[in-house]
Amino acid sequence: MGRSEREAVAAGGRLYAAAQAVAGDHGRAVEAVRAALKPICDAEAEQALDAIPVTRLKEVTEGRLRLGEVERSGLRSVRQVLDAGPYRLRQIPGVGQRTADQVVAAARQIADAVRETLAVHIDVERPEPRTTALVMALQVLVEAGPDARRAVDTAAALSERLGPLLTEARPAAGRLRPLLMRGERRARAREAVAEVRRLTEEAAGAGVPELLAQASVDLLRGTSTEAAAWVDFELRSAEYYSLLAEISGRGPDTAAAEGFLPDEVAGRVRDQQLDDTHRRVSLRGYQAFGARFALAQRKVILGDEMGLGKTIQAIAVLAHLAAEGHSHFLVVCPASVLINWTREIEARSRLRVLPLHGPERHEAFADWKARGGVGVTTFDALRGFPAGEGGELGMLVVDEAHYVKNPKTRRARAVTEWSGHCERVLFMTGTPMENRVAEFRSLVRMLQPDLAEAVGDRHGVSGSKAFRKAVAPVYLRRNQQDVLTELPALQHTDEWEELSASDEDAYHEAVRAGNFMAMRRAAYARPEKSAKLNRLREIVEDAAANGLKVVVFSNFRDVLKVVTDMLDGVRGKGAGQVFGPLSGSVPPARRQQLVDEFAAVAGPAVLVAQIEAAGVGLNMQAASVVIICEPQIKPTVEHQAVARVHRMGQVRSVQVHRLLATRGVDERMVEMLNNKTRLFDAYARRSEVAESTPDAVDVSDTAMARRIVEEEQARLGAAARRESAGQP
Incomplete structure (x- = not known):
């Protein structure tokens, strides 16, 4: 045994060290999540135990506990009993050692049950230091993604196999030890070296060293800023909650x-x-x-x-x-x-x-x-x-x-x-x-x-x-x-549609006229062939089949009329009762009445509303599906409208579907608004200034409209010239 064996064992040692490093990096990232989660769970558990009266302790002991003296002492809740502990309970007249121990044991049993059923909800609209710390800890694992999970699983398997083999093989890699080994021990060392070499070469061929190295880099990178973490959470909340359920062990039944x-x-x-x-x-x-x-x-x-x-x-x-x-x-x-x-x-x-x-x-x-x-x-x-x-x-x-x-x-x-x-x-x-x-x-x-x-x-x-x-x-x-144990969550889906031939004709007319607002609502100009309207109907019917209420928002009154007419036409097919349109011309008292009537319906229903008129002052928690007919110039308009539904009192997750058309004004607006306002809005939307003056964080309506109209006229003009020339 010589240089070849030493090199094989050294390569195996490096691979083993990389595997151990990934496991350690991942373990520390998971522990950071658990550390951030603990104070949140503790606070929620304390709040829940505060609401449970002392009398519930009898249920745990099947009525054997006598709690009269405990209640008369001023201890009203299970949490107060736990805070008091056995010593203080024994100071209560009539409460002996055995009763105090039984009372505390019953309280701990209830506390354990409460902790097992806790579902942590991360409120994106009301971030506070504890939830921010949790989101930032989770982001490390979310950003690392499935590749990190694959690396951790691979590292665990490698460590389990390489560890014992390296212990067996190392004597064969020394300069003097091989001379001292005899018989069976020498043979085992040679076999271990051969197996280490095989595993190392197999791993190298599969790109495992690169996978492990990248995973360690990703797990150690950390987050950039609190705002960046919150923005990422809003975009990928499902992945965050998935990891949270896995790490906390509080997944669904x-x-x-x-x-x-x-x-x-x-x-x-x-x-x-x-x-x-x-x-x-x-x-x-x-x-x-x-x-x-x-x-x-x-x-x-x-x-x-x-x-x-x-x-x-x-x-x-x-x-x-x-x-x-x-x-x-x-x-x-x-x-x-x-x-x-x-x-x-x-x-x-x-x-x-x-x-x-x-x-x-x-x-x-x-x-x-x-x-x-x-x-x-x-x-x-x-x-x-x-x-x-x-x-x-x-x-x-x-x-x-x-x-x-x-x-x-x-x-x-x-x-x-x-x-x-x-x-x-x-x-x-x-x-x-x-x-x-x-x-x-x-x-x-x-x-x-x-x-x-x-x-x-x-x-x-x-x-x-x-x-x-x-x-x-x-x-x-x-x-x-x-x-979904973390309900209510907010799920955003961009529904991209290809315009129908009829939609395209209406859109081209609006572009030629240089009419930005007509471009934005061209997808609804010819309802009988409207791709967006067809998708809207499908979402509403799917929601109705599941017993869900829907709010449909648009900036344009003529679009609201088209939507209402279409929904009235399919009401008999299970779309549910239709309310509205609720627009700026509807008096405030009547607006609230429409919302109340919508909420009172026992089954599925649809409320059609102008986004700015309904986006402020009205609470629509009865709905759990939101459809936005077109992208809005001001991001805060969409945020405020969705907040009418996704707010305190909402007991189901809220699904937001934004209807978008490819290759046109919608796509250009989404690109421009995402590039210019997303991160800034994440900061500003959480400030008092932004809440009092939402226009302060929005881009210029006129500048955006002018630029998009010019670009679309140029794009369609160039396409028309290519078509007339017979070019693809």
């Missing part, structure tokens, strides 16, 4: 997170591995379970309530299958969400994504067939593509699957044909199926025909538990109240 599946199915799903190599974001526990469910059961329906992240669960499944070597995937969705799908896949995974839509869809389809990736297409376009054969399609994902509930339609037949050629199919729908057994059976028939025949109408009639048990092999649904 396991049975709820697993959709109350029978043990046999849930156990099989838990055993399913989930590779995150091609994924850029972390998953919440229930989301990881949903992805595993799709993988383990192969052909399924994911029916989570809207707002729970069905899209990211689907992307996680595709990323896992890509890591296993699958190359082709297909997502079928309504045209209104096609752009969102492509953006989500690009942002949240490393998968190649290709829209198979529009005039050049057949050329794009040929490119997808040749090169692979995730093809994203529409129900209508799918009919024009030949269904793949030979198992080349790794998975077919069908979003808004209730669109194909009628098996007689051409879109349903196309989906059925493609499903038949694919071993893995994921249907997604936020519409609850329990009371739609006939529709559900139709969807299941495309996936698992034998199970479809076994699902009868009686299962829906007998209640959701019986229904879920019957359909467990194919259907998973979770509700917000069951799995």
Whole structure:
């Protein structure tokens, strides 16, 4: 044994040290979160225990405790009992050692139960030092991302294997020790050196040293400023809460997170591995379970309530299958969400994504067939593509699957044909199926025909538990109240739409006229073909199916009328009662009356309101879905409008959908406002000056309008010239 052995052991030692360093860096980052979380939990627990009367201690001991003397002493709450402790309790006349110990033990039992059920809510509108410290500690782990988690897991596995091997191999790497070793010990050392060399070379080939080094850098980087941490939290609150639940151990009830599946199915799903190599974001526990469910059961329906992240669960499944070597995937969705799908896949995974839509869809389809990736297409376009054969399609994902509930339609037949050629199919729908057994059976028939025949109408009639048990092999649904323990949260979604041909015509007319305001509302000028209006209707119907109330905001009264007319037309299809429009011309007393009537409705309802008229002074906590019809010139207008819904008294998470059109005024406004105001607004919006004079933090309306009009006239003029010249 000589130089070669010494070099192998040295390389193994460096790799082991890097693995240990990553584990230590990650451990310190986690401990920083726990340290920041403790005072928040302590304060919330104390507040909760203050509200629990001493008499509740009897329940813990099944009525055996006599608390009359304790109450007469002035100790009214469980917290006061804990603060007093056994010594002070023994000073109370009539309370002996045994009773004092029993009282304190019962109080501690209640305190433990309270701490286990605490759900920390980070209030972005009311930041204070303790929550700021928590957000900043969490940001370190959020910024490090899934790669850091992968590095930590890799480091743990390497440390477990390399540690004992290096101990065994080091004598063989010395200059004199090999001469002193004999027989079996010498052979073991040689074997250990060989194994260290193999592991080190294998790790180098897989890029592990670089992965570990980058993870340590990311975990040690820290945050830049408090404001930057809060801005990042607003943008990625789901990732923050996911980490918080994991570190605190206060995630949702396991049975709820697993959709109350029978043990046999849930156990099989838990055993399913989930590779995150091609994924850029972390998953919440229930989301990881949903992805595993799709993988383990192969052909399924994911029916989570809207707002729970069905899209990211689907992307996680595709990323896992890509890591296993699958190359082709297909997502079928309504045209209104096609752009969102492509953006989500690009942002949240490393998968190649290709829209198979529009005039050049057949050329794009040929490119997808040749090169692979995730093809994203529409129900209508799918009919024009030949269904793949030979198992080349790794998975077919069908979003808004209730669109194909009628098996007689051409879109349903196309989906059925493609499903038949694919071993893995994921249907997604936020519409609850329990009371739609006939529709559900139709969807299941495309996936698992034998199970479809076994699902009868009686299962829906007998209640959701019986229904879920019957359909467990194919259907998973979770509700917000069951799995989002940190409610109420605020979820922002930008809904990017491609303008229809009719929308484009109206937009071009507004650009030629140099009319900035007409450009902003051109997407609603021709309602019968409006892409934004179509998406708005889908969101409202989805919310209504889940029993949620919706507020629709727009800056323009004519847009509000178009929206109201459309919603009145679909009210009979489950959109709920429509209130408004609530505009600046409506007297203040009548505005409040409309809001009160909207809140009083037992089921789903929609309130249509002008954003500036309704954005101040009115509280709309009854709603949990907000739709903003167009981006606003002043960011504070949107913030104030959303705050009417997401505020004290809100008991559900609030989902904000901002309707945006690609390649035009919306995209330019979003770019300009994000670049110029996001970070400054994060500072200013939390200051007294900003609250009293919101205009102070907004960019100039006139300057923005003039610049966008000029740029759009130049862009469309250049496009027209290329078209007339026959250029692409």
